[in-house]
Every structure is written in structure tokens, then in C-alpha cells.
Amino acid sequence: MPPAGELQHQSPSKDKQSNDAQSAEAAAAIAAAAADAEAAGLWTQIKAEARRDAEAEPALASYLYSTILSHSSLERSISFHLGNKLCSSTLLSTLLYDLFLNTFTSDPSLRNATVADLRAARVRDPACISFSHCLLNYKGFLAIQAHRISHKLWTQTRKPLALALHSRISEVFAVDIHPAAKIGKGILLDHATGVVIGETAVIGNNVSILHHVTLGGTGKACGDRHPKIGDGCLIGAGATILGNVKIGAGAKVGAGSVVLIDIPPRATAVGNPARLVGGKEKPTIHDEECPGETMDHTSFISEWSDYII
Amino acid sequence: MPPAGELQHQSPSKDKQSNDAQSAEAAAAIAAAAADAEAAGLWTQIKAEARRDAEAEPALASYLYSTILSHSSLERSISFHLGNKLCSSTLLSTLLYDLFLNTFTSDPSLRNATVADLRAARVRDPACISFSHCLLNYKGFLAIQAHRISHKLWTQTRKPLALALHSRISEVFAVDIHPAAKIGKGILLDHATGVVIGETAVIGNNVSILHHVTLGGTGKACGDRHPKIGDGCLIGAGATILGNVKIGAGAKVGAGSVVLIDIPPRATAVGNPARLVGGKEKPTIHDEECPGETMDHTSFISEWSDYII
Amino acid sequence: MPPAGELQHQSPSKDKQSNDAQSAEAAAAIAAAAADAEAAGLWTQIKAEARRDAEAEPALASYLYSTILSHSSLERSISFHLGNKLCSSTLLSTLLYDLFLNTFTSDPSLRNATVADLRAARVRDPACISFSHCLLNYKGFLAIQAHRISHKLWTQTRKPLALALHSRISEVFAVDIHPAAKIGKGILLDHATGVVIGETAVIGNNVSILHHVTLGGTGKACGDRHPKIGDGCLIGAGATILGNVKIGAGAKVGAGSVVLIDIPPRATAVGNPARLVGGKEKPTIHDEECPGETMDHTSFISEWSDYII
């Protein structure tokens, strides 16, 4: 038994640890409660939108009730909607629905990412007229949600199932994201057709990626071989980024660019082969911290010295 | 009661107005009758093609009878075919069939545009071996017809239904045309996979657009932010045109070009970033009034000064 | 009756012809037996993979049994899988299954090409973790197999059926290969979304083609108007090759390139417009005989003189 002094000495630190642990736990609980509240609030709004649309358009009411209004939570609604979209004659909707709902339930961070993605689409895309519009109709949004589930399965070493899901996502949404790819939250895949994201790609938070974008490999054998996209990036339509290159936070890649080398944070790369706006030596660094959110695709044009027509 | 003179004086002008109105009405009636006759003639030809194919290929006869030979009009056939293609487990084929047929019936201009599109595919695409081939198999053709219906719904402020349809067209055909986009007639979307056309885009008549073409926005908030494509343009595969730019009538955009600035009528733009063939100051103006019809993708190559390999 | 001498004179040559014919026949029989043995061995391996996965993942077992484990041969498995994927409400799965199986049975070279394609995916794509993974999930692989059947039908002048199949392949897999296009074996269509291959295109053996690649026409009227791709080529993502141009054996085309002129064997073309690495006059000829197999997309970067960022 240790002497009292030691005990006294230790006690505070123990208490402190304990206090720290408690407050960390408390903070986590508070964060979880806040996330739940946000999701619940968003779900209430989605149902209100769907109810309004169902009343205005009886021809669509059945669709809105089956996909949204008959469900008690966002997770159930998405699980149902994705299950019906991704099922096939050999992968039944009931099996997928069950799988999706169980995965959502087992990991609340999936739902939180869904909420962030919905907000991203609503805020960034002027064509997105409501949350329910995104939830029901945006194949980029749906593909990302399904990917997060296949990614979860992949990390649980349920690889064949993850790959079967991957294949269905690619067939149904024309969005091909390898189950191993790590994708942040607040993501907008706008239009989404033809997006390809490879096995070792990593995408930060609040990134916007247009259709036909490739985050591809170098073709060399296994290993880390796909791009790393920093937070807040904006990748224009048809951009092709190949290899284990780093696109710095807040960078922009112009439409149709072919990028094979790192891009500094908040720089802009355009063209095929891509060049940095402002030049390689002293690239122009734009003010936008998060072009993935402002979605300004074309303002750099005046700075693009050789862009002449 | 006015004096006779006044009546006499008025009479001619009134008569003239009346005559004008009558002749306008008569002209419209004649035009409508001509359009009906053209559609009927085309439909007769399509049925003859389908009958010939059904006889030659019993394995396909069931398909040809259900899609073409059992129907009494082009509108019914397309409504049936699109209803079956675009339906899902939550949007039933009967609902869509009904919606499509009613929309076709309520606005004959839709049918006339369909006829013009069929003729466009048949004339411009050497791989199109018959009208029925286009009607049944061209996803670009089918996507455009479905878009016209979603556009009609959009203008009737049935936006949620228009967007649900938009979403299905994008999933099924990988062609993403916002319901608000205005599209002329005599349009060929060749191959069609990956075409994206934004909310405020406008496309004239007799335009040909290859696959992977983007008529995209600038990402700035709402408002008029998408390209305007003049009559008779030809937009090559993978071209990306961004922002509220004007592509003049009869202009050509080369495959893979990225265009962010206006292109004069009958000029040719190529490359990423796109440059005008002949130079910015004095671009070469080609002879073709309607390259969208001649579909000459590559003849400009000799004039493309820096195109060297 | 000829004199004995003539008979004697003829006999040897006849015998020789006969011997030659016999040995050719024998060689063909040996080759066929070897191909059968290889296919049988591969099929055994695929079933072993599927059995292992079914045991590890009961949620997927039903899928694996229906698609692989219940079938007695590779041909039956693929016919079943494709029939279920390509069917629609107007083209029933039973009809397609029957058609596919009969076609496979009538021409063993189709099965041999399938075997070569499976090996190609397994060897070249680091993300391909098993043969069964490719067989079930690679839409590029499935699209090619279905294309070979539609091509066979095309050559049998069953054109309307070939085109109906072509249309379904394009809708379901977003891969648009004209039934008349001639495609070798050992082909990898990686990711595959958006690939377009025109009517008179020819592709050699052991070629790898990434997604969004176009082998397009020039738009001129009928005739030979699409690219010819030599053995062992590698065509990067989003490359657009237009017109009856010849891509020499072992050549590489960089991602996003637009190619309108011939490329010499083992040369590399990059950019839009594409330029030969090393220059037009004396292009760099790489060592790789078959970049389609090594899949090195980006090593040329250091040689790409003006590729600066």
C-alpha cells in the first residue's frame, strides 16, 4: 500500500484523468445528441417537403409516401430507396434493405455524413430545390451513401459483398468508387455520371466533384497509387487526376484538365496537360478557402494567361 | 347604330383583320395537317420496318410487337417504350405510360419534334439503319423525348414530377438534362452516354451533340448560367462548354474541347483550352451552314495549325 | 481410269496433302482440347473462389450460387448472368439466356476469348482480387462478352437482334460498342463507363482501354471510318480517337488525349491535341512491347517535355 502522500499526489491526477475521460465522454455524448438533433430536424424538413409535394402532385404521392413519408427516419428512408435502386434479380431488395439499415444503425457517423452531404447539395447546387429533391433524385448523392456502406463492409473484411455492391453502384448510377476509397463528408458529386475513384484514393471534407472526373491509378502494381484530395477542393467536369498525387486543400482543378503532379493548396490547375494559373513558379493563390463550397468553376479564366479563343 | 359610311370604312379593315386571322388559322390548320400526315407516314414506315424485322427474326418479334406493332400511333409506341424503360419499383410503368401519353396528346409539337429527331438520326448517323432502330435503341433519342415531357411538366409548374423523371432519365440513359433546359427539334444526341445539359441551357434546331458533352454552369448562384447553342451546331465528343456563353449558329466545337467564351457563327473551336481555327482575330468561317447535319468532325484538322503529332 | 504412273505420282502429293490436312486437323484438335482444359481449369478455380466467399459471407451465398455455383460451365454461368442483367420487360431473361448459351455453344472461340479476358483483368488490374470478382462485377468484362455475342449475330445478318442487344448493353453498362466492331481477346475495359467504339473500329489482342475512351467516326457518310487499334495498346482514360487512324501495336495514348492521326508502334501520344512524346519527327519508342498488359499510364511523364505545372 502506497503512502498517503503518494495517494494524495496521485489522486488529483487520477481525478483529472477521470474528469478528462468523463468530460470527453460527456462531450462525445453532447456531440452525438447534437448530431441526432440535426438529423431529426433535417428529417422533419424533408418530410414536410415531401408532404407538400404529395399534396400538389397526386401522381407523385405514391412515390413520395413509399420513399419518404412512410418511414420513421432518414436512415430507413435511404435504406429503402437504395435497396430498391440497387437490387437486381439476384440481389434482392429485402436483402439490401436489411444490410443498409443494419450498417446505418451500427455506425451513426454514416448518418451524419449523409446529413452533411444533403446540406452540401442544397447549399452549393443552385439547381437543388429541396433536400427531398437531393435525397430522391441525385444519383451522385445516392452513390456516395451506398459507397459509404460498401466501404464499411470493406473495412469489416466483407470484401466480396462490398465489391458486389460496388458493381451495382457502378451499373445503376454510372459512378464507380472502389469500396476501399476513403471519402469525407459534405461531399457533392454533381451530375455524377462517369465519376471513377480508385482503391487508394482519399477525399477530404467539403469537396465538390463534377461528373466524368477520374481519380485514377498509375497502372503500376498494388500499393498506394491514387490521388489524395484535400479539404474544400473543387474538381471540374471531366478532370483526370492520376497517380498518388496530392491536391492541396482548397485547390481548384479546371474542367477537362489532366493532372499528374501535386497541386499546392488554393492553387488552380487548368488544361491538358494541366498548368498552374499564375505559372509553375509562383502560382496564383485564390482567396476562397473552400472552392468546393463556392463552386466557382470559371472565374479564374481572366487569370489564365494563355486562354484565348 | 353607326352611319353607313363608317361601316363601309371599317368594313374592309375589319374584313382584313378577319381575313388575316382566318388565313393564319387556315395556315396553322394546314401546317398541323401536314405535320399529322408526315407523322402518319413515318409511323407507317416504322411499322413496315418492324414487320419486316419480326418476320426475319422470330426471337425479336415479341419485342417488336409489344413496342411498335401493337400500337396505333407513334406517340403510343414511344409512351409505352419509355414507360417501360423509365419505370422503377416506386414509379410504375402504367403511371408513366399514362403521363407520357397524356402529355403527347395535349401538345402536338412534342410529336412533331419526335418526328424531326427521328429524321435527324436517320440522315446524319451512318450507323442508323432504320427509323425503328432509332426509335427502339437510341438512348440519346429516347432521353430527348423523355426530356421534352419533363420540360413540359416543368413549365406547368409540376416541378417535383419533372425532377423525378429527370432523375430516372439520368439513371437509365446516363443522359442528364435539366427539365428547364430548352431544346429545339431535329436534335441528334449520338451515343449519348454522359451528356449533361444544365438548367438555363438553350439548344437550337438541327444540332448534333456527341456523347460526354457538358453544357454546364459556372457554379455561381442562380440565374442564367448555362450555354446557348445556336441552330445547326456540331458539338464533338467530350466537349465541355461552361457558363452563359453563346455558340453561334453553325459553329463546330471539336472533341474534347473546353470552351468558356463565345464562339462566332460557323467558326470552329478546338483544344483545351479551346482556340478558334484560323485564330482569334480572324477565325476561319466554314461553308457548312449546318455542321450539326453534315456531322463532319475532323475535316478542320488540316487547318488546325498547331495540331501536330 | 488414269495410268498407274500418274496415280503413283499423285499419290505422294495427295498423301502429303492428306497428311498436312490430318496434321492441321490434329493440331486444331489439340488446340481445342487445350483451350477446353484451360477453360475447365479456370472454371474450377472460379467455383472454388465462389464457394469460399459463400461460406464466409452467407448474405452473398444466394447470389454466388445462382450466378456461379449452380452452373456446370463458364458459358452457362455467363449466359445466366448476362441474361439477367440485360433483360428488360420487353426482352425476357429466358430469351436472352437461350440466345447467349446457343451462341457460346455454336462458337467455342467466344469462350476462349472470355477466358483470355478474365486472365487479362486478373493480371493487369491490381484491384481485381479474383476471377469470380471479374466475372460477376466488372461491367467492362460483361459488356465485352455481350458484345461478342452481338457481333456474332451481326455477322449472321441477324442485325436487328444484334442492335437490340447493343442498345441494352449501352443502357445497362454505359458501354457502347457497335455490333460490327471487331475486337480481339485478352481485352481489359477498366471501369468501362462511357466507352464508345464505332462500327468499323478494329481492336487487336491484349489491349487495355480505360473508361470514357472513344473510338469514334469522322461523321462522313458510310464506309471505313473508325480507328484501328494494334495489339497490346494502352488507351488512357477519356482519350478520344477519331477517324480511320491506325494506332500502332504497343502504342500508348495518354489520358484525355484527342487523337486524329496515326500513331507509330510503341510510341506515346499525349495531350489535346495529342503530340508524340519525343516529338513528331523522332518520337520516343518505349521498351514495353505490350503496355496494354503493363498498364503503365504515367511513366512517360518525365519525358513529356512541356508537361509542367
Place this chain on the structure above:
Amino acid sequence: MPPAGELQHQSPSKDKQSNDAQSAEAAAAIAAAAADAEAAGLWTQIKAEARRDAEAEPALASYLYSTILSHSSLERSISFHLGNKLCSSTLLSTLLYDLFLNTFTSDPSLRNATVADLRAARVRDPACISFSHCLLNYKGFLAIQAHRISHKLWTQTRKPLALALHSRISEVFAVDIHPAAKIGKGILLDHATGVVIGETAVIGNNVSILHHVTLGGTGKACGDRHPKIGDGCLIGAGATILGNVKIGAGAKVGAGSVVLIDIPPRATAVGNPARLVGGKEKPTIHDEECPGETMDHTSFISEWSDYII
């Protein structure tokens, strides 16, 4: 030209004829308007029921919107509902929907009979809690409506189509009514499973028929060989009536009876072989004019002299 006298003589009669014709026409128009009004009123009530149920039970709302609330008329709702129930992989729902709706539109008497049947179920069956309940869920009701359409097709000499429909009704509802059978209105097929009604059978108005009832033939070659059921009859569960026998108006046939001879009006037959209650010579004639409406299956028991247990 006839003399005036004759004209005068004829005039009144002509006028009278004309007046008669006019008043007949007027009466028919009034009757048609009344029928339309009744149908409209009933449809309003059905929609109100469905709206109430959709609000109370979100899980069923999608079903109620797709089957009832999205439709503008009773005919459209039934055509949709039957089309979806009777379709198969080789008889598509869109085809059936179109056929049913066109048939309803071409002959308003079909809709009037539907209205009468709905009222019959609501009034006679204590388990029928609403009109919408019957419309959606009563397979006897649905079988009769589908039969009326197949009967209409039969009379138009579209026999193969009528028989294909007949076959689907028998498979889906287990109700086998030959398309040629003539059936009145205000009919209740309660429970309905196993009902068989032969080619030359005739059923009057306001008849109630329980499940497993057979109105069968005698097996002899063609010709009039099936029962004729008078107005207001009640045929108990499992009763078998064979041959061209006449069941008088208001007669009752007990459950499980086997009837091969005529039954007088308002008499009751029970047993196997069936005997008249009250005896052959002087059968008891009950007071009920229309037992098909009162549905009293068992009150005769006390009069059934030898019914002892």
C-alpha cells in the same frame, strides 16, 4: 307528293314518333347523367375513404395513392389496379391498363355495373367496411370487373385476347368465368376462391354467389349447356349446379348442394343430391324477393325436415 290529308294524318304520328324518339333519347340522356352522377359521387366517397386511411396508416399511403388517390376516375383506378394484378412477364401491365381503360371508355354500362357491384358488396357483406376496401381487396369483385372486359372482347370477336385474360383471371384470383358467360349487375362473389362459371351460363342481376360454386356444363358437346341463374338468387358455398337448368328468380341453393334440375322461383334447394325444402310437390316459397341481397344462408334450416345431426 302526297295529298294534304295524308300528310295531316301522318304528321301527328310522325310527330309522335319523333316526340317518342326525342323523349326516349332524353330519358336515356337523363339516365346516363344520373349514372354518371352516381359514379362520381361514389368515386368521391372512395377517395375520401382512401385519404382517411392514408393519413391514419402511412405504411399504406403509397399503395392508396397509387391505386386510388392518383386517379381521376373510378375507371382509371380499376384499370390501373387490374392491369397491375393481371399482368405477367409476357402480358405487360401497360398493355392491360390501356386495354381496360379503352374498354371502360367505349361502354359506360361497364362502369355502371361496377358501381352496382360495389354497392352490393358494401350492403350485403358485413365484413365489407368501406367501398375502397372492396375496390382494392375483394378478388371476387375484381374478377367480375375483369370478366366484364373479357366478355366485351369476346362479343367483339377478339376471342384469343378474351381467353388470355380469362386465363390470367383464373390464375390470379382463382375465379374461372368463361368470357362468353353473361353476368348481370349488382353481383357479389363472396370470398370467390374456386368459383367456376361456364361458357353458356347466364346470371341475372343482384345475385350473390359464394366461393367454390360451380355453374358447370354437362360435358356434352357444344351448345347451350350451363345454368341460368335468375335475378336475386343466393347460391351457397360449394354448391354445384350442372347443365342447362333454370334457377328461378329469388331461389336459394344451400351450401354444398348438387343441383341438376330446375328450381322454381323463391324456392330453396339443399343437399346432395339437392331436394326442395318443403318437398318436390309443394316446395316452400319464401318471402324474400331477393335472397341474393339478404344473404340469409341458414334460416331455412328449421324447415329442412330431415336435417338432423
Place this chain on the structure above:
Amino acid sequence: MPPAGELQHQSPSKDKQSNDAQSAEAAAAIAAAAADAEAAGLWTQIKAEARRDAEAEPALASYLYSTILSHSSLERSISFHLGNKLCSSTLLSTLLYDLFLNTFTSDPSLRNATVADLRAARVRDPACISFSHCLLNYKGFLAIQAHRISHKLWTQTRKPLALALHSRISEVFAVDIHPAAKIGKGILLDHATGVVIGETAVIGNNVSILHHVTLGGTGKACGDRHPKIGDGCLIGAGATILGNVKIGAGAKVGAGSVVLIDIPPRATAVGNPARLVGGKEKPTIHDEECPGETMDHTSFISEWSDYII
């Protein structure tokens, strides 16, 4: 505050109540645990049967995995199987699966009744070769399980949903059980086609009912109007029992009988009209306590005095 004496006086009784309550609770917990264990044991056996069959018959393995082997419990397996069987184009399988699983979860007595029914089929029906055979293939078994769910919904005043389910059960299985009917456990509906059980019917435990049996009403207006079947009864094929009559425990009703009056316990009734074997005054009382279990349909024949042929 009460005086001590009262407290002391109350204490024992309180303790006793508390003890009683505790032991009742304990007994219930023990019973629940035993039921859980029985269900788990049966489920283990069913999976073993299915695994054996899947190995012996690859063509059926996919079916067995999807219906049984991929599920973690009997409730999930049945919910999946019933969801897929009872779904329609307007009532999706995912909705039904969810509803069934939630109902099973909310009330364990449903699962216990399922277990008893499986044992009943296995023991009583010589044609039932395994539990999995019954679970997958017996439409009487499946109809009863689905009925229990619709009955549960009915008691929760979710009547429209209960009736929609009722309707689907009647269409799919040709078994028509009103949701309000109360049915015990250990029930065998053998063959099942055509069974009709009315709204106020009550069926005890361990009853066997053959196909075509009707427990029907008297047709009089609302109220208690259907048969009450005691424990252990055996109701032969095609028997029709009408009205609020009481069939005593252990009674037998012969095939094809029509019963309108009470039957004493362990008596046997045969014929149309039904007579008691042994006569009305002194009916023969058989030894079998539970003919519903012994399933002896015909041994009474020698006692049936007037059964002569």
C-alpha cells in the same frame, strides 16, 4: 403514516403478493427462455436441413441461401419469405419485410405459434419430410403465419393494412382468413387451397383443417356469426360449417360435410346434411382426444351406418 401494526399486518401479505408476483414473473421468464431455446433449436435444425439440401442440389442452393441460410433467425427467414411471396407492384417486398419483422419482434407469441405450427406439420403430415420443407413450401403454413400478423394489426386498429394483407394472402395462397379471426397454435392447414375462415370464427389449439373447408357466416348482419372450433378438432376436406355453431373439442367433421348445428366434443359428423355417427340421440364418442393430431379421416366409416356403396 400508518401505525406499525398495520404495516406489520400488511407486510406479510405484501410480501406474499410480491413473492407471488416475483414467482409469476420468474415463471414467465422461464417459459420465455424455454420458448426461445425451443425456437433456437428448431432454427438450428432447419438450417442443417437446408445446408444438406443445398449441398445435394446446387440448383436449389441459391433459393435455400436466400430464404433460410442467410438469415440469423426463424423470424427473419419467415419475414423475408413472406415479404417476397406477398409483395406486389404496389405493395413492395421491403415494406412487407419490415412490417413482418417488426411485428414478430414486438410479440414473441407469434414466433412461438410458428414453432408449434411447424411441429404440427412435421408430426401430422406423412408427406412433410422436413421442417424446412414446411417452412418454404406449405402454403397453409405460410398463410397462417401471415394471418397472425394481419390479426395483430387488426387488434392494433390498423384495419386497412390488415385487410390489404388479407387480400394478398387470399390471392397468393388461395386461403381467405379474415384478420379478425382468432386462431390458436399447433394448426395444420393441409393443402390449404380454398380454405375460408370468417370474421368472428375462433379456432382452438392443435386443430387440423383440410383444404376447401369453410368456416362461414350465416349472412345475417354483423355480430358473432361464425363457427367456434374446439381444441384438437379435425375438419375434413371440403367441409362447410356455417353460423355461430360450436364444434366441441376433439370432434371430427367428415370430408364434404355441411354442418349448421353444434357438434358435441369427440363426436363425429358426416354427410350433407351432416349427421352424427351413432345418431343424434346417442352419438358415438371416439377415444381420440385430439383427432386434429392423429389425422384419422376415415376410420369412422364402419360406424357410419348408412354409408353404403
Place this chain on the structure above:
Amino acid sequence: MPPAGELQHQSPSKDKQSNDAQSAEAAAAIAAAAADAEAAGLWTQIKAEARRDAEAEPALASYLYSTILSHSSLERSISFHLGNKLCSSTLLSTLLYDLFLNTFTSDPSLRNATVADLRAARVRDPACISFSHCLLNYKGFLAIQAHRISHKLWTQTRKPLALALHSRISEVFAVDIHPAAKIGKGILLDHATGVVIGETAVIGNNVSILHHVTLGGTGKACGDRHPKIGDGCLIGAGATILGNVKIGAGAKVGAGSVVLIDIPPRATAVGNPARLVGGKEKPTIHDEECPGETMDHTSFISEWSDYII
């Protein structure tokens, strides 16, 4: 080695055996060729009927082409039709089609029985207007064909598959025939709803069985416990025959009869309980050798002494 004489003695007999074997083989070959010719002739006629109907009724042409006109043989047509009717979400049509076609191919007697059944329906049922009508629409006919396949599987000890098929036949056609039941050829199941035939039942050739007929067991444990129906019998609607009783060749059982004892050949039994027409001691023996073919259900009525109404 035997002495020569024995050899000589044996030789002729050996020759004779050999001759006998040869002529037996030859006879079998001739019979097989005759059966093939008959089937081919019937198939030609069926196709002619279908072609005529397709021309007269375009709305049905797709159905007729997919079910009949696109197939090269009767076996293929039936396998396709049954595969599509009996499939479910867990038993795919392609699997069933394959199974059915392989079974037909492996045993030509199945096809011969199909031919005999088609002729039986055409000749005996005045409502059967063509062979194609029976092939497509008669659920009794279809149930029997599917049963023969499940019976074949049963005899190959593929019991679980046979029972899964049995279950689907019972659900889809409401015809419940145990896979072990042995059924002859030239069978007509008229209307068919509700027919139940037990495990050890045997049915001869040229038998006609109406709907709701039960050939049931006695409920006693395993063993031979179901009826044996002789050649040419006619079993009326709703007749219930229980136990291992023998219904002599050419016997008739009246509608609704309950039979528990043997019936002599060409006798007639009627009523519940069934009595022999003419009395037990000296039953009337009718002239018809094969009432199953003449289908005279009711001529015995005048002889039914106590049939009075």
C-alpha cells in the same frame, strides 16, 4: 466349352433372341419416330393457330411470339411458358427454363404425354377452341406438365427441388399434386382450381378430372394411402375420394360425391356418402368404355332413383 450340338441348339434361339431384340429395338425406333412426327405435326398446327391469332389481334401478338412463335419446338415453348409462370423472386425463370428444357430433353415420354394431354383437352372440352388456347391458357394442362417434371425429379431423388416446384405449382395454379403421384397421359384437368392429388395416388390414362377434386389420404401414417384411378374414369367437380381405394376403369364419380370405398369398373357413384347407381348389389354398368373422354356428367340422372327435387 459346350458341345457343338448344344451350341447348334442354342444358336437359333440366340438368333431368335437377337432377332427379337432387333425387332423390339426397331419397333421402339418406329414408335419413337411416329411420336416425333406426331409432336412435330401438332407443333406446326399450334404455330399456325398462333400466327393466325397474332395477325388478327396485334395486342396479343407480342405474347404469342414470346410464348409460341419464337420457339423451335413444343418442349421449348412449354419450358419457356412454365418458367415464366412458376418463377418467383427467389426461383428465377432462367433456372426453371433450363431445368424444364433439360428434363424434357432427357425423357421423350414427357413430350409424348404433353401431346396426348393437348389432344385430350381439344377433343373433350367444347370450350377449348384450339391447341394453342390449351397450351397457353389451361392451368390444369400447365399444372400437369409441371407435375410431370417434378415427378421426374422426385424419381431421381432430387426431392427438395421437386417439392419446391410442387409448392410453386400449388401457389400459381391452385393445383396441388404431390411429386410422387403417378399420372398417365391423355389427362384433362378441367378448370383445375383446387385439385389435390396425394403422394401415393395413381391415375391411369385418358382420365378427366374436374376442379375441386381431392384424391386424398386417410391421415394414417406413411404408406400407400391414396386412391388409384383406372383408365378412362371421369371424376366430377368437387368429388372427394379418400384412402387407398380403387376406382375401376371407366367408372364415373358424380360431382360433389364423397367416396371411401372401391368402385367397380364402368359403375357410377354419386352423392355424399356416395352410392352406386343401380344399387350396391347390382350396380348399373354403363356402355361407355371411357367416360373420361365422353365427359357425360349428368346422363345418369334418370337412373339415380332417389334424385328428386
